[in-house]
Amino acid sequence: MAENEPLIIAFCCHYCAYAAADLAGSMRLQYPTNVRVLKLPCTGKLEVNYLLTAFERGVDGVIVAGCLEGGCHFLEGNLRARRRVERAREILGEIGLEPERVEMFNLSSAEGPRFAQIVTEMSTRLTKLGPSPLRPERTTLEEGVRELTLQAEANLSGEKHDRCQP
Amino acid sequence: MIVANRKNIREIRDMIKDHKRVLLVGCGTCVTVCLAGGERETGILGSALRMALKLDDREGVVVDECTIERQCDDAFIDALGSHGAEYDAICSFGCGAGVQALAERFPKTAVYPGLNTQFMGILEAQGVWTEKCSGCGNCRLGEFAGICPITRCSKRLFNGPCGGSRDGECEVREGLDCAWQLIYDRAREIGMLDKLESIATPHDWSSGLDGGTRKVVREDQCIAGLGPKA
Ligand code: SF4
Ligand code: SF4
Numbered sequence: 001m002a003e004n005e006p007l008i009i010a011f012c013c014h015y016c017a018y019a020a021a022d023l024a025g026s027m028r029l030q031y032p033t034n035v036r037v038l039k040l041p042c043t044g045k046l047e048v049n050y051l052l053t054a055f056e057r058g059v060d061g062v063i064v065a066g067c068l069e070g071g072c073h074f075l076e077g078n079l080r081a082r083r084r085v086e087r088a089r090e091i092l093g094e095i096g097l098e099p100e101r102v103e104m105f106n107l108s109s110a111e112g113p114r115f116a117q118i119v120t121e122m123s124t125r126l127t128k129l130g131p132s133p134l135r136p137e138r139t140t141l142e143e144g145v146r147e148l149t150l151q152a153e154a155n156l157s158g159e160k161h162d163r164c165q166p
Numbered sequence: 167m168i169v170a171n172r173k174n175i176r177e178i179r180d181m182i183k184d185h186k187r188v189l190l191v192g193c194g195t196c197v198t199v200c201l202a203g204g205e206r207e208t209g210i211l212g213s214a215l216r217m218a219l220k221l222d223d224r225e226g227v228v229v230d231e232c233t234i235e236r237q238c239d240d241a242f243i244d245a246l247g248s249h250g251a252e253y254d255a256i257c258s259f260g261c262g263a264g265v266q267a268l269a270e271r272f273p274k275t276a277v278y279p280g281l282n283t284q285f286m287g288i289l290e291a292q293g294v295w296t297e298k299c300s301g302c303g304n305c306r307l308g309e310f311a312g313i314c315p316i317t318r319c320s321k322r323l324f325n326g327p328c329g330g331s332r333d334g335e336c337e338v339r340e341g342l343d344c345a346w347q348l349i350y351d352r353a354r355e356i357g358m359l360d361k362l363e364s365i366a367t368p369h370d371w372s373s374g375l376d377g378g379t380r381k382v383v384r385e386d387q388c389i390a391g392l393g394p395k396a
Contacts, residue, residue: 047206052213091210094175095218134220 006060006126007141008035008119009148011050013043015073016109017065023112031116032123035063036145038152042066043104044077050152051088051102057144058135061126062102063118069106078106098129167196167288168261169295170203170281172211178257179218181278185255186226190215190280191246191268192233193260200295203259203281205233211259211280228253237264243271250275285317303373303380309366311353316369318345324366 012018018039024031040046043066054062064085066078082104089099103122107114135141182188190212198204212231219227232249236242237260243250250256250268255276258265261283269277285297300317307314316322320338327346330337336344353359373380 049206049209049213052210052217056213056217091175091214095214096221097217134217 004131005032005034006123006129006131007058007135007145008032008061008063008122008126009054009059009145010035010037010063010065010119011040011043011046012037012063013066013078014039014041016067016071016107016111017105017115019109020065020107020111020115023110024115025112027112029112029116031119034123035119036149038149040152041156042072042074042077043081044072044074045156046081046084048084048088048091051085052091053151054145054148055092055097055101055132055134057148058132058141059145060101060129060132060135061122063122064102064104065115065118066104066106068108071108097132097134100125101129101132167199167286168263168283169200169285169287169297170197170261170283171200172202172207172259172281173279175211175214175218178211178215178278178280179222182215182227182255182257185253185276187228187253188215188230188255188257189250189253190229190231190257190259191237191250191264192231193237193258193264194233194235195238197260197264197281198233199289201293203261208233208259208280233259237261238267240267240271243267246271301375302369302371304370306366306369309361310349311356311358311361313345313349313352315345315349318343318348320345324369 010017010021012021018037021037043064046064051062051064064081066072066081069078072078085102085104088102092101093099105118107118136144190208192198192203192205192208194204197207201207208231212229216229219225219229230253232246234242234245237258250272251274253275255278256268256272257278257280258268259280260268261281262279265277265279284295286299286301287295287297290296297317299314302316315324315326319326320336320342321328323346326349327344328337331344331347334344334347336342350359350362353362
């Protein structure tokens with residue numbers, strides 16, 4: 001992967017986008033390789049600080065992909081996620097990062113080609129915007145993204161943490 | 167509960183501009199419930215602040231965060247242990263009482279407010295809080311069918327309504343309920359209209375905000391040697 005290619009994290013719902021990404025693979029569709037997929041049980045699990053932490057680690061962009069509106073397995077998880085993405089965008093704007101670096105998409109598990117299209121679209125957008133000014137050198141960035149994934153997994157498995165541990 | 171909202175990130179960044187190590191302290195009580203300064207919100211602010219400082223080329227500044235159960239109670243500040251003293255500034259995400267409790271506990275550390283404390287109120291609907299009480303120190307809700315004219319009537323009328331009450335709305339702002347319409351409606355509902363027929367007496371403001379810091383003392387609860395301070 002080229003040094004100047006944008007690095008994207010995609011928070012994908014298990015029931016739709018994650019399956020769609022899988023399908024895109026089975027269909028042997030071509031899409032940029034610079035996306036790291038993180039599976040969520042529902043986009044409603046997404047918190048604003050997951051998004052901010054990703055940017056803090058230096059990723060160039062974030063995709064949040066949930067089920068079609070009205071099709072959430074937990075009724076309104078994807079609607080909540082949309083509001084959280086909006087809030088994260090406001091905060092990014094407040095600190096001087098382009099809000100369009102994060103975007104929410106809706107798709108169904110049958111839409112492999114749509115997943116490939118979303119990744120391509122975000123990758124093109126981020127290439128135009130240029131790398132995030134918070135981006136560290138490549139290996140640190142990749143390491144950060146790996147840590148983030150592990151953290152998210154621990155979080156999802158309900159591991160407790162000490163609230164007062166600066 | 168005490169309702170607050172967060173300050174603008176730029177304002178917080180400017181407040182801490184002379185410091186190298188800053189601890190953001192969240193509070194797990196009222197401000198967690200009103201989604202202003204709990205663990206999650208403090209985490210969000212911490213992330214945003216670190217990014218803002220990096221974008222300002224102030225990468226060397228350390229910003230950590232932690233949340234304690236209740237900032238306005240010194241016993242809970244124990245949870246910070248010696249951490250507080252390891253920083254040259256603390257930014258509190260508690261209400262104004264929490265900020266001051268931290269300042270008392272860490273006399274050598276600069277302490278800043280991360281929130282704007284608004285009022286004592288209730289959750290009206292998801293994500294909406296409204297003011298209900300001004301802490302006047304001499305509650306008269308019993309005379310006004312349980313609706314506070316001090317807090318909810320824009321003119322603090324004890325013998326309302328004024329002439330500006332229109333279709334249940336106050337003349338001061340569109341969408342604002344007229345407290346006196348609410349008082350009248352509720353008094354009628356609960357059969358207390360007769361209470362509104364006599365003139366309400368002037369309020370005793372001596373128990374209110376203007377006589378210096380107020381204090382509540384329960385002698386039976388005070389342990390010898392541990393307070394209250396004379
Ligand atoms: S009368 Fe005083 S104490 Fe009672 S609700 Fe109103 S402001 Fe609060
Ligand atoms: S309209 Fe009602 S709430 Fe507004 S000032 Fe007059 S009496 Fe008070």
